Amino acid sequence: MYPASVVSDKLLRMSETRPAKLIEGSALAWQILDSTRHKIVSIHEKTGVTPCLATVLVGENESSAVYVRMKRKRCESVGMKSVTIELPHETTTDELVGEVSKLAQDSSVHGILIQHPVPRTIDKRVAFETIPLLKDVDGVTSAAMGRLILGMPAFPACTPAGIMRLLVQHNVQFDGTHAVVIGRSPIIGRPMASMLINAHATVTLCHSRTRDLSSIVRQADILIAAVGKPQFVQGDWIKEGAVVVDAGYNEGNVGDVDFEAASLRAGMITPVPGGVGPMTIATLIEQTADAAIEQLGIEV
Numbered sequence: 677m678y679p680a681s682v683v684s685d686k687l688l689r690m691s692e693t694r695p696a697k698l699i700e701g702s703a704l705a706w707q708i709l710d711s712t713r714h715k716i717v718s719i720h721e722k723t724g725v726t727p728c729l730a731t732v733l734v735g736e737n738e739s740s741a742v743y744v745r746m747k748r749k750r751c752e753s754v755g756m757k758s759v760t761i762e763l764p765h766e767t768t769t770d771e772l773v774g775e776v777s778k779l780a781q782d783s784s785v786h787g788i789l790i791q792h793p794v795p796r797t798i799d800k801r802v803a804f805e806t807i808p809l810l811k812d813v814d815g816v817t818s819a820a821m822g823r824l825i826l827g828m829p830a831f832p833a834c835t836p837a838g839i840m841r842l843l844v845q846h847n848v849q850f851d852g853t854h855a856v857v858i859g860r861s862p863i864i865g866r867p868m869a870s871m872l873i874n875a876h877a878t879v880t881l882c883h884s885r886t887r888d889l890s891s892i893v894r895q896a897d898i899l900i901a902a903v904g905k906p907q908f909v910q911g912d913w914i915k916e917g918a919v920v921v922d923a924g925y926n927e928g929n930v931g932d933v934d935f936e937a938a939s940l941r942a943g944m945i946t947p948v949p950g951g952v953g954p955m956t957i958a959t960l961i962e963q964t965a966d967a968a969i970e971q972l973g974i975e976v
């Protein structure tokens with residue numbers, strides 16, 4: 677979660693100059709964390725077990741280390757256990773698979789997350805596939821993704837799941853709208869497109885080879901930006917009244933959308949920070965508690 681002052685500065689600037697409604701994620705994220713805290717108490721009362729999230733971090737990536745610390749703090753705040761397995765940059769795919777397999781077999785671990793990015797020398801897909809479906813709390817395995825596409829139960833990727841929840845809370849209608857997603861990564865773009873299709877939007881999924889991106893974005897009733905390039909989406913690409921979701925997070929607390937310019941045309945817009953980010957972590961923690969409930973075979 678981000679300091680209230682950063683978020684409220686953004687709110688203040690918005691109210692002075694622009695009509696777009698701010699889609700703020702922190703409040704809903706706290707609600708989710710609060711209800712998860714209650715679930716964790718119930719799980720412990722019924723079984724004596726405390727749900728546990730295991731995160732595997734490979735190499736020394738500064739922002740990954742920050743994310744992992746943030747996740748650990750959030751876990752502690754709701755009474756969930758968290759363990760972090762730190763592996764050196766030189767770790768091979770086989771070694772990573774070995775570590776993930778140990779976590780897969782450990783009944784005290786209920787959710788497994790391999791922190792992105794991993795060094796290029798590692799075959800990420802092979803490592804992901806080692807996570808059992810029931811412990812795949814970030815929806816990264818082919819089984820979880822296939823089930824998501826088909827509308828079958830599985831834990832979805834946390835960032836797009838958090839985005840959907842935020843949009844539903846703000847009464848955004850999907851049925852029949854044109855949604856444009858920029859970015860086709862397995863953790864954001866692709867599952868996001870599937871979720872929007874399942875909600876009956878017509879979806880255009882764009883990527884680095886897309887031609888005339890700006891004219892496609894200009895048709896978007898709902899725009900999801902997940903590019904990883906600061907202020908990449910320009911204000912004049914935004915259709916009047918569109919719902920703009922910025923999933924990007926770049927150095928200096930900057931998103932993938934030019935927030936100031938986009939806010940002048942958008943109907944609703946997420947800030948960075950304080951929009952999508954807090955929802956990702958809250959969803960991850962909630963899904964880990966739900967994974968524990970399923971693995972323990974209890975009802976809470």
Ligand code: NAP
Pocket residue numbers: 792835858859860861862863864865882883884885886889902903904905923924925926932952953954956957
């Ligand atoms: P990624 O794996 O690097 O994917 C980026 C996507 O953007 C790719 O599909 C790429 O296309 C596309 N792209 C790159 N340049 C483009 C261009 N000029 N025009 C159109 N598309 C272009 O990144 P990611 O992991 O999805 O992350 C995206 C952003 O989300 C990053 O800023 C990251 O920090 C942020 N993020 C936020 C959260 C959160 O909780 N808020 C969580 C995870 C990530 P190709 O496929 O053709 O290369």
